[in-house]
Amino acid sequence: MASGDVITGSSVMGSSTTGAHVLHAAVAPASELLEERRTLYRLAAELFTPGTELSDNLADHPIVRYEIGRVLAGHGDLDPARLAEVAAMRVRDAGVPVAADRDAAELLEAPLRIVAPPGVRPLPLTEADGERFGTAMTIVAEGVRLFRTLAPDMAEDLLAHVSMVAVLKRETSGGVVSASSRYVPGLVLIDEPSLPIEVAEALVHEGAHEKFFDFAIAKDFLDARAEDADYFETSWSHARWPLEQTFAAWHAYSCLAQFYTSIGTEQLGQDSLLSKARERADEIGQWLLAHENDLLEDARWLLHALMGDKDEPTGEAAARSQVDDVTLSLDISEDCHFHLLPDVRYKRAATGRVVVGRAAQPPEVFWLDEDASWTLGQWRNDRTPKTFGWILARAAEEWLVDHVTASARLRKALGSLRSSSLVGLSDQAH
Amino acid sequence: MTTPNQPQRLPQFPQNAGVPVSHPVSGVGPVIGQPVTPVSWFRRMPTGGTVYVKPTEAQQS
Structure with a gap:
Protein backbone atom coordinates (compact mmCIF):
# COMPACT_ATOMS: atom_id res chain seq x y z
CA MET A 1 0.00 0.00 0.00
CA ALA A 2 1.28 3.44 -0.81
CA SER A 3 1.85 5.53 2.24
CA GLY A 4 -0.03 8.36 0.61
CA ASP A 5 -3.23 6.36 0.52
CA VAL A 6 -4.05 6.42 4.17
CA ILE A 7 -2.26 7.61 7.24
CA THR A 8 -1.39 4.68 9.41
CA GLY A 9 -1.67 4.63 13.17
CA SER A 10 -4.50 5.09 15.56
CA SER A 11 -7.03 7.83 15.23
CA VAL A 12 -5.99 10.71 17.44
CA MET A 13 -7.62 13.98 18.27
CA GLY A 14 -6.35 16.64 15.92
CA SER A 15 -5.57 14.47 12.92
CA SER A 16 -7.48 12.36 10.45
CA THR A 17 -6.67 8.76 9.65
CA THR A 18 -7.98 9.39 6.14
CA GLY A 19 -5.64 10.69 3.46
CA ALA A 20 -5.97 14.36 2.64
CA HIS A 21 -6.50 13.48 -1.01
CA VAL A 22 -9.64 11.54 -0.08
CA LEU A 23 -11.03 14.44 1.92
CA HIS A 24 -10.11 16.92 -0.80
CA ALA A 25 -11.97 14.76 -3.31
CA ALA A 26 -15.04 14.78 -1.08
CA VAL A 27 -15.13 18.56 -1.48
CA ALA A 28 -14.27 18.32 -5.17
CA PRO A 29 -12.10 15.88 -7.12
CA ALA A 30 -9.04 17.63 -8.52
CA SER A 31 -10.20 17.21 -12.12
CA GLU A 32 -13.53 18.87 -11.33
CA LEU A 33 -11.88 21.66 -9.40
CA LEU A 34 -9.55 22.40 -12.32
CA GLU A 35 -12.45 22.35 -14.77
CA GLU A 36 -14.43 24.82 -12.68
CA ARG A 37 -11.40 27.04 -12.16
CA ARG A 38 -10.77 27.13 -15.92
CA THR A 39 -14.42 27.95 -16.54
CA LEU A 40 -14.21 30.90 -14.16
CA TYR A 41 -11.10 32.30 -15.86
CA ARG A 42 -12.60 31.74 -19.30
CA LEU A 43 -15.71 33.64 -18.29
CA ALA A 44 -13.58 36.46 -16.94
CA ALA A 45 -11.52 36.64 -20.14
CA GLU A 46 -14.70 36.86 -22.22
CA LEU A 47 -16.17 39.48 -19.91
CA PHE A 48 -13.25 41.84 -20.42
CA THR A 49 -12.15 40.95 -23.94
CA PRO A 50 -15.16 39.50 -25.77
CA GLY A 51 -14.17 36.82 -28.24
CA THR A 52 -11.16 35.71 -26.20
CA GLU A 53 -11.02 31.95 -25.90
CA LEU A 54 -8.49 30.51 -23.47
CA SER A 55 -7.01 27.09 -24.15
CA ASP A 56 -6.47 24.87 -21.11
CA ASN A 57 -2.80 25.75 -21.31
CA LEU A 58 -3.52 29.46 -21.26
CA ALA A 59 -6.26 29.20 -18.64
CA ASP A 60 -3.80 27.36 -16.37
CA HIS A 61 -0.89 29.73 -16.88
CA PRO A 62 -0.05 31.48 -13.59
CA ILE A 63 0.68 34.83 -15.21
CA VAL A 64 -2.51 34.70 -17.28
CA ARG A 65 -4.39 34.03 -14.05
CA TYR A 66 -2.51 36.87 -12.37
CA GLU A 67 -3.49 39.26 -15.17
CA ILE A 68 -7.14 38.16 -15.05
CA GLY A 69 -7.13 38.31 -11.26
CA ARG A 70 -5.92 41.90 -11.37
CA VAL A 71 -8.84 42.86 -13.57
CA LEU A 72 -11.30 40.92 -11.42
CA ALA A 73 -9.98 42.95 -8.50
CA GLY A 74 -10.82 46.13 -10.41
CA HIS A 75 -7.23 47.01 -11.27
CA GLY A 76 -6.81 47.91 -14.93
CA ASP A 77 -7.82 46.21 -18.14
CA LEU A 78 -7.04 42.85 -19.67
CA ASP A 79 -4.47 43.02 -22.45
CA PRO A 80 -4.76 40.06 -24.87
CA ALA A 81 -1.28 40.82 -26.18
CA ARG A 82 0.12 40.34 -22.70
CA LEU A 83 -1.62 36.96 -22.45
CA ALA A 84 -0.10 35.89 -25.75
CA GLU A 85 3.33 37.07 -24.60
CA VAL A 86 3.34 35.07 -21.38
CA ALA A 87 1.85 32.04 -23.12
CA ALA A 88 4.95 31.91 -25.28
CA MET A 89 7.17 31.59 -22.21
CA ARG A 90 9.50 28.61 -22.47
CA VAL A 91 9.25 25.91 -19.81
CA ARG A 92 11.14 22.63 -19.34
CA ASP A 93 9.44 19.42 -18.31
CA ALA A 94 10.75 18.01 -15.03
CA GLY A 95 7.59 16.14 -14.14
CA VAL A 96 6.17 19.59 -13.61
CA PRO A 97 6.72 22.53 -15.97
CA VAL A 98 9.75 24.54 -14.86
CA ALA A 99 10.33 28.12 -16.00
CA ALA A 100 13.28 28.01 -18.40
CA ASP A 101 12.86 31.10 -20.54
CA ARG A 102 15.81 33.47 -20.67
CA ASP A 103 13.31 36.27 -20.10
CA ALA A 104 11.72 34.56 -17.09
CA ALA A 105 12.88 37.29 -14.70
CA GLU A 106 10.86 39.79 -16.73
CA LEU A 107 7.88 37.54 -17.42
CA LEU A 108 7.68 36.51 -13.75
CA GLU A 109 8.37 40.00 -12.45
CA ALA A 110 5.15 40.19 -10.46
CA PRO A 111 5.48 36.97 -8.43
CA LEU A 112 9.19 37.52 -7.89
CA ARG A 113 8.43 40.97 -6.50
CA ILE A 114 5.52 39.74 -4.37
CA VAL A 115 7.43 36.98 -2.60
CA ALA A 116 10.68 38.90 -2.21
CA PRO A 117 11.80 39.62 1.34
CA PRO A 118 12.57 43.31 1.94
CA GLY A 119 15.61 44.47 0.04
CA VAL A 120 15.88 41.26 -1.96
CA ARG A 121 15.43 40.79 -5.70
CA PRO A 122 15.14 37.07 -6.41
CA LEU A 123 16.09 35.91 -9.89
CA PRO A 124 15.07 32.66 -11.56
CA LEU A 125 17.50 30.15 -12.91
CA THR A 126 16.98 29.78 -16.66
CA GLU A 127 18.45 28.12 -19.69
CA ALA A 128 20.78 31.08 -19.87
CA ASP A 129 22.54 29.66 -16.81
CA GLY A 130 23.64 26.60 -18.74
CA GLU A 131 24.91 23.62 -16.76
CA ARG A 132 23.78 25.11 -13.46
CA PHE A 133 20.21 25.17 -14.73
CA GLY A 134 20.58 21.61 -15.98
CA THR A 135 21.75 20.45 -12.56
CA ALA A 136 18.79 22.13 -10.88
CA MET A 137 16.43 20.57 -13.42
CA THR A 138 17.80 17.14 -12.62
CA ILE A 139 17.23 17.61 -8.87
CA VAL A 140 13.72 18.99 -9.46
CA ALA A 141 12.87 16.01 -11.66
CA GLU A 142 14.21 13.62 -9.02
CA GLY A 143 12.22 15.48 -6.37
CA VAL A 144 9.01 15.12 -8.35
CA ARG A 145 9.71 11.42 -8.85
CA LEU A 146 10.43 11.03 -5.14
CA PHE A 147 7.15 12.72 -4.23
CA ARG A 148 5.25 10.48 -6.63
CA THR A 149 7.01 7.40 -5.22
CA LEU A 150 6.61 8.19 -1.53
CA ALA A 151 3.04 9.48 -1.67
CA PRO A 152 1.54 8.84 -5.10
CA ASP A 153 -2.03 9.79 -4.27
CA MET A 154 -1.01 12.99 -2.53
CA ALA A 155 1.31 13.82 -5.42
CA GLU A 156 -1.45 13.33 -7.96
CA ASP A 157 -3.83 15.38 -5.84
CA LEU A 158 -1.55 18.35 -5.19
CA LEU A 159 0.55 18.50 -8.35
CA ALA A 160 -2.66 18.92 -10.35
CA HIS A 161 -2.68 22.45 -8.99
CA VAL A 162 0.97 23.26 -9.70
CA SER A 163 1.12 24.73 -13.18
CA MET A 164 4.70 25.95 -13.06
CA VAL A 165 7.78 25.86 -10.86
CA ALA A 166 10.46 28.53 -10.91
CA VAL A 167 13.83 27.86 -9.32
CA LEU A 168 15.45 30.84 -7.63
CA LYS A 169 19.17 31.41 -7.84
CA ARG A 170 20.46 30.63 -4.38
CA GLU A 171 22.48 33.83 -4.06
CA THR A 172 19.40 35.94 -4.87
CA SER A 173 16.66 34.12 -2.95
CA GLY A 174 17.19 36.02 0.30
CA GLY A 175 16.41 32.96 2.40
CA VAL A 176 13.22 32.00 0.61
CA VAL A 177 12.98 28.22 0.77
CA SER A 178 9.70 27.97 -1.09
CA ALA A 179 6.90 30.38 -1.78
CA SER A 180 3.61 30.89 -3.53
CA SER A 181 1.14 33.71 -3.82
CA ARG A 182 -2.62 33.75 -4.07
CA TYR A 183 -2.22 36.52 -6.64
CA VAL A 184 -0.20 34.31 -9.00
CA PRO A 185 -1.94 30.99 -8.50
CA GLY A 186 -0.33 27.87 -9.90
CA LEU A 187 3.25 29.14 -9.62
CA VAL A 188 5.58 27.60 -7.04
CA LEU A 189 8.90 29.29 -6.36
CA ILE A 190 11.64 27.22 -4.78
CA ASP A 191 15.18 27.95 -3.76
CA GLU A 192 17.90 26.30 -5.82
CA PRO A 193 17.77 22.77 -4.38
CA SER A 194 20.54 20.53 -3.11
CA LEU A 195 18.44 17.40 -2.53
CA PRO A 196 15.38 15.87 -4.19
CA ILE A 197 13.63 15.63 -0.81
CA GLU A 198 13.78 19.43 -0.55
CA VAL A 199 11.89 19.67 -3.81
CA ALA A 200 9.40 17.01 -2.74
CA GLU A 201 8.67 18.80 0.54
CA ALA A 202 8.36 22.16 -1.19
CA LEU A 203 5.84 20.66 -3.61
CA VAL A 204 3.78 19.28 -0.73
CA HIS A 205 3.88 22.61 1.10
CA GLU A 206 3.21 24.88 -1.86
CA GLY A 207 1.01 22.36 -3.65
CA ALA A 208 -1.27 22.43 -0.60
CA HIS A 209 -1.43 26.21 -0.89
CA GLU A 210 -2.21 25.99 -4.60
CA LYS A 211 -4.98 23.49 -3.86
CA PHE A 212 -6.40 25.90 -1.32
CA PHE A 213 -6.24 28.80 -3.79
CA ASP A 214 -8.35 26.78 -6.23
CA PHE A 215 -10.79 25.73 -3.53
CA ALA A 216 -11.12 29.35 -2.51
CA ILE A 217 -12.38 30.51 -5.91
CA ALA A 218 -14.58 27.55 -6.79
CA LYS A 219 -15.99 26.39 -3.47
CA SER A 321 -26.69 29.55 5.40
CA GLN A 322 -30.30 29.43 6.47
CA VAL A 323 -30.21 32.91 7.97
CA ASP A 324 -28.70 34.31 4.80
CA ASP A 325 -31.34 32.86 2.50
CA VAL A 326 -32.93 35.38 0.20
CA THR A 327 -36.37 34.36 -0.99
CA LEU A 328 -38.48 36.23 -3.46
CA SER A 329 -41.35 38.05 -1.83
CA LEU A 330 -44.46 35.95 -1.63
CA ASP A 331 -46.52 38.76 -3.14
CA ILE A 332 -44.83 38.24 -6.51
CA SER A 333 -47.58 37.05 -8.81
CA GLU A 334 -47.29 34.64 -11.70
CA ASP A 335 -47.67 37.59 -14.10
CA CYS A 336 -44.56 39.34 -12.87
CA HIS A 337 -41.87 39.52 -15.53
CA PHE A 338 -38.21 38.85 -14.93
CA HIS A 339 -35.32 39.61 -17.22
CA LEU A 340 -31.63 38.85 -17.31
CA LEU A 341 -29.68 42.05 -16.78
CA PRO A 342 -27.87 43.10 -19.96
CA ASP A 343 -24.28 42.97 -18.76
CA VAL A 344 -24.57 39.45 -17.34
CA ARG A 345 -22.52 36.66 -18.92
CA TYR A 346 -22.29 33.10 -17.77
CA LYS A 347 -20.58 29.79 -18.50
CA ARG A 348 -21.39 26.25 -17.54
CA ALA A 349 -18.52 24.00 -16.50
CA ALA A 350 -18.45 20.37 -17.59
CA THR A 351 -19.32 19.55 -13.97
CA GLY A 352 -22.67 21.25 -14.52
CA ARG A 353 -21.99 24.22 -12.28
CA VAL A 354 -22.54 27.67 -13.68
CA VAL A 355 -20.36 30.69 -13.06
CA VAL A 356 -21.79 34.08 -13.89
CA GLY A 357 -20.18 37.48 -14.12
CA ARG A 358 -20.90 41.16 -14.56
CA ALA A 359 -18.30 43.51 -15.95
CA ALA A 360 -19.13 46.12 -13.33
CA GLN A 361 -16.55 48.14 -11.46
CA PRO A 362 -15.29 46.22 -9.63
CA PRO A 363 -16.33 43.15 -11.61
CA GLU A 364 -18.49 40.58 -9.90
CA VAL A 365 -18.37 36.81 -10.26
CA PHE A 366 -20.78 34.30 -8.74
CA TRP A 367 -21.18 30.53 -8.62
CA LEU A 368 -24.77 29.32 -8.93
CA ASP A 369 -26.37 26.24 -7.45
CA GLU A 370 -28.42 23.89 -9.60
CA ASP A 371 -31.74 25.72 -9.26
CA ALA A 372 -30.22 29.15 -9.87
CA SER A 373 -28.26 27.73 -12.83
CA TRP A 374 -31.42 26.23 -14.28
CA THR A 375 -33.30 29.48 -13.76
CA LEU A 376 -30.62 31.56 -15.47
CA GLY A 377 -30.58 29.00 -18.27
CA GLN A 378 -34.15 29.98 -19.19
CA TRP A 379 -32.61 32.97 -20.96
CA ARG A 380 -30.04 30.94 -22.90
CA ASN A 381 -31.87 31.18 -26.21
CA ASP A 382 -33.30 34.66 -25.89
CA ARG A 383 -33.12 37.42 -23.36
CA THR A 384 -36.75 38.42 -23.49
CA PRO A 385 -38.49 38.84 -20.12
CA LYS A 386 -40.24 35.74 -18.75
CA THR A 387 -43.17 35.64 -16.37
CA PHE A 388 -42.82 33.91 -13.04
CA GLY A 389 -45.69 31.64 -14.07
CA TRP A 390 -43.97 30.63 -17.32
CA ILE A 391 -40.73 29.78 -15.52
CA LEU A 392 -42.64 28.02 -12.73
CA ALA A 393 -44.51 25.77 -15.14
CA ARG A 394 -41.26 24.68 -16.75
CA ALA A 395 -39.59 24.21 -13.36
CA ALA A 396 -42.35 21.97 -12.05
CA GLU A 397 -42.18 19.90 -15.23
CA GLU A 398 -38.40 19.55 -15.41
CA TRP A 399 -37.74 19.22 -11.69
CA LEU A 400 -40.50 16.60 -11.41
CA VAL A 401 -41.97 18.24 -8.32
CA ASP A 402 -45.35 19.70 -7.45
CA HIS A 403 -46.10 23.41 -7.97
CA VAL A 404 -45.80 24.30 -4.30
CA THR A 405 -42.32 22.80 -4.07
CA ALA A 406 -41.27 24.23 -7.42
CA SER A 407 -42.57 27.66 -6.42
CA ALA A 408 -40.58 27.64 -3.17
CA ARG A 409 -37.38 26.58 -4.91
CA LEU A 410 -37.87 29.03 -7.76
CA ARG A 411 -38.61 31.92 -5.40
CA LYS A 412 -35.41 31.16 -3.55
CA ALA A 413 -33.37 30.99 -6.77
CA LEU A 414 -34.91 34.12 -8.28
CA GLY A 415 -34.66 35.96 -4.98
CA SER A 416 -30.96 35.22 -4.78
CA LEU A 417 -30.41 36.09 -8.45
CA ARG A 418 -32.24 39.38 -7.94
CA SER A 419 -30.36 40.31 -4.80
CA SER A 420 -27.11 39.70 -6.67
CA SER A 421 -28.26 42.02 -9.49
CA LEU A 422 -28.19 39.26 -12.08
CA VAL A 423 -31.92 39.20 -12.76
CA GLY A 424 -34.36 42.08 -12.58
CA LEU A 425 -38.11 42.64 -12.42
CA SER A 426 -39.52 44.02 -15.60
CA ASP A 427 -42.76 45.61 -16.80
CA GLN A 428 -42.29 44.29 -20.30
CA ALA A 429 -44.74 41.66 -21.47
CA HIS A 430 -43.50 38.19 -22.30
CA MET B 1 -18.85 18.95 -5.30
CA THR B 2 -21.75 20.58 -3.56
CA THR B 3 -25.12 19.39 -4.72
CA PRO B 4 -27.83 21.91 -4.07
CA ASN B 5 -31.28 21.20 -2.81
CA GLN B 6 -30.54 17.77 -1.52
CA PRO B 7 -30.00 16.78 2.08
CA GLN B 8 -26.32 16.41 2.80
CA ARG B 9 -24.44 14.58 5.48
CA LEU B 10 -20.83 14.03 6.33
CA PRO B 11 -19.28 10.94 4.82
CA GLN B 12 -18.60 8.07 7.14
CA PHE B 13 -15.00 7.11 6.63
CA PRO B 14 -13.48 3.87 7.84
CA GLN B 15 -11.96 4.17 11.27
CA ASN B 16 -9.55 1.25 10.99
CA ALA B 17 -6.20 2.78 10.21
CA GLY B 18 -4.05 1.43 7.45
CA VAL B 19 -6.87 0.23 5.26
CA PRO B 20 -7.06 1.84 1.83
CA VAL B 21 -10.29 3.69 1.24
CA SER B 22 -11.82 4.66 -2.04
CA HIS B 23 -12.68 8.23 -2.90
CA PRO B 24 -16.07 9.13 -1.52
CA VAL B 25 -18.67 9.91 -4.10
CA SER B 26 -18.50 13.51 -5.15
CA GLY B 27 -21.14 15.50 -3.37
CA VAL B 28 -21.23 13.60 -0.10
CA GLY B 29 -19.06 16.17 1.60
CA PRO B 30 -19.91 19.68 2.65
CA VAL B 31 -23.35 21.05 3.29
CA ILE B 32 -24.85 23.36 0.74
CA GLY B 33 -24.38 27.10 0.47
CA GLN B 34 -26.50 29.78 -1.12
CA PRO B 35 -28.18 29.66 -4.55
CA VAL B 36 -25.86 32.48 -5.65
CA THR B 37 -22.42 32.63 -4.08
CA PRO B 38 -20.17 35.62 -4.75
CA VAL B 39 -16.50 34.92 -5.44
CA SER B 40 -14.84 37.49 -3.19
CA TRP B 41 -11.38 36.00 -3.47
CA PHE B 42 -10.21 38.62 -5.94
CA ARG B 43 -11.45 41.69 -4.13
CA ARG B 44 -8.21 42.27 -2.22
CA MET B 45 -5.85 42.04 -5.14
CA PRO B 46 -3.22 44.69 -4.63
CA THR B 47 0.26 44.64 -6.12
CA GLY B 48 1.53 42.89 -3.01
CA GLY B 49 -0.31 40.90 -0.42
CA THR B 50 -0.48 37.68 1.47
CA VAL B 51 2.46 35.49 0.62
CA TYR B 52 3.23 32.11 2.07
CA VAL B 53 6.94 32.07 2.40
CA LYS B 54 9.35 30.74 4.94
CA PRO B 55 12.47 32.82 4.60
CA THR B 56 13.34 32.33 8.24
CA GLU B 57 12.07 30.28 11.14
CA ALA B 58 10.30 33.33 12.50
CA GLN B 59 8.21 33.84 9.39
CA GLN B 60 7.38 30.33 8.37
CA SER B 61 4.01 29.49 7.01
Missing part, protein backbone atom coordinates in the same frame (compact mmCIF):
# COMPACT_ATOMS: atom_id res chain seq x y z
CA ASP A 220 -17.33 27.93 -0.28
CA PHE A 221 -14.23 28.60 1.79
CA LEU A 222 -13.92 32.25 2.76
CA ASP A 223 -15.77 35.46 2.10
CA ALA A 224 -15.17 39.11 2.81
CA ARG A 225 -15.86 38.59 6.49
CA ALA A 226 -12.51 36.81 6.77
CA GLU A 227 -10.85 40.21 6.58
CA ASP A 228 -12.44 41.27 9.87
CA ALA A 229 -11.77 37.99 11.67
CA ASP A 230 -9.35 37.54 14.54
CA TYR A 231 -5.67 37.00 13.81
CA PHE A 232 -3.91 33.79 14.80
CA GLU A 233 -0.59 34.12 16.61
CA THR A 234 1.86 31.25 16.31
CA SER A 235 3.37 29.92 19.52
CA TRP A 236 6.69 29.18 17.81
CA SER A 237 7.43 32.57 16.23
CA HIS A 238 4.68 34.88 17.51
CA ALA A 239 3.89 35.86 13.94
CA ARG A 240 0.29 37.04 13.49
CA TRP A 241 -1.66 35.74 10.53
CA PRO A 242 -5.03 36.79 9.11
CA LEU A 243 -7.65 34.06 8.83
CA GLU A 244 -6.94 33.31 5.18
CA GLN A 245 -3.25 32.76 5.82
CA THR A 246 -4.01 30.81 8.97
CA PHE A 247 -6.26 28.41 7.09
CA ALA A 248 -3.71 28.06 4.30
CA ALA A 249 -0.92 27.37 6.80
CA TRP A 250 -3.03 24.83 8.68
CA HIS A 251 -3.84 23.07 5.41
CA ALA A 252 -0.20 23.00 4.35
CA TYR A 253 1.00 21.73 7.72
CA SER A 254 -1.71 19.06 7.68
CA CYS A 255 -0.50 17.84 4.29
CA LEU A 256 3.15 18.03 5.40
CA ALA A 257 2.33 15.99 8.51
CA GLN A 258 0.70 13.30 6.39
CA PHE A 259 3.62 13.33 3.98
CA TYR A 260 6.04 12.91 6.89
CA THR A 261 4.52 9.54 7.72
CA SER A 262 5.38 8.31 4.23
CA ILE A 263 9.06 9.24 3.89
CA GLY A 264 10.56 6.27 5.72
CA THR A 265 14.30 6.73 6.24
CA GLU A 266 14.63 9.55 3.73
CA GLN A 267 16.99 12.20 5.07
CA LEU A 268 15.30 15.54 5.58
CA GLY A 269 16.42 18.79 3.99
CA GLN A 270 18.18 21.39 6.07
CA ASP A 271 15.11 23.65 6.31
CA SER A 272 12.55 20.87 6.61
CA LEU A 273 9.31 21.52 8.47
CA LEU A 274 8.21 17.90 8.35
CA SER A 275 9.09 16.95 11.91
CA LYS A 276 7.23 20.02 13.24
CA ALA A 277 4.25 19.78 10.96
CA ARG A 278 1.86 17.65 13.06
CA GLU A 279 2.26 19.75 16.19
CA ARG A 280 1.77 22.99 14.28
CA ALA A 281 -1.16 21.65 12.29
CA ASP A 282 -2.86 20.68 15.54
CA GLU A 283 -2.18 24.03 17.16
CA ILE A 284 -3.53 25.98 14.20
CA GLY A 285 -6.40 23.55 13.70
CA GLN A 286 -7.61 23.90 17.28
CA TRP A 287 -7.61 27.67 16.87
CA LEU A 288 -9.54 27.38 13.60
CA LEU A 289 -12.13 25.10 15.23
CA ALA A 290 -12.67 27.82 17.82
CA HIS A 291 -13.13 30.37 15.00
CA GLU A 292 -15.03 28.23 12.52
CA ASN A 293 -17.92 30.66 12.42
CA ASP A 294 -15.70 32.83 10.23
CA LEU A 295 -15.29 30.02 7.68
CA LEU A 296 -17.73 29.03 4.96
CA GLU A 297 -19.26 25.58 4.65
CA ASP A 298 -16.65 23.77 2.56
CA ALA A 299 -13.78 25.13 4.64
CA ARG A 300 -15.50 24.10 7.87
CA TRP A 301 -16.15 20.65 6.52
CA LEU A 302 -12.53 20.17 5.43
CA LEU A 303 -11.32 21.50 8.79
CA HIS A 304 -13.42 19.01 10.74
CA ALA A 305 -12.57 16.15 8.41
CA LEU A 306 -8.81 16.72 8.34
CA MET A 307 -8.79 17.22 12.11
CA GLY A 308 -10.40 13.83 12.50
CA ASP A 309 -13.54 15.32 14.04
CA LYS A 310 -16.55 13.23 13.14
CA ASP A 311 -19.07 15.79 14.36
CA GLU A 312 -20.80 17.96 11.83
CA PRO A 313 -20.24 21.68 12.22
CA THR A 314 -22.93 23.01 14.51
CA GLY A 315 -24.22 26.19 16.03
CA GLU A 316 -24.14 29.63 14.53
CA ALA A 317 -21.93 28.67 11.62
CA ALA A 318 -24.11 25.81 10.49
CA ALA A 319 -27.21 27.96 10.77
CA ARG A 320 -25.81 30.88 8.83
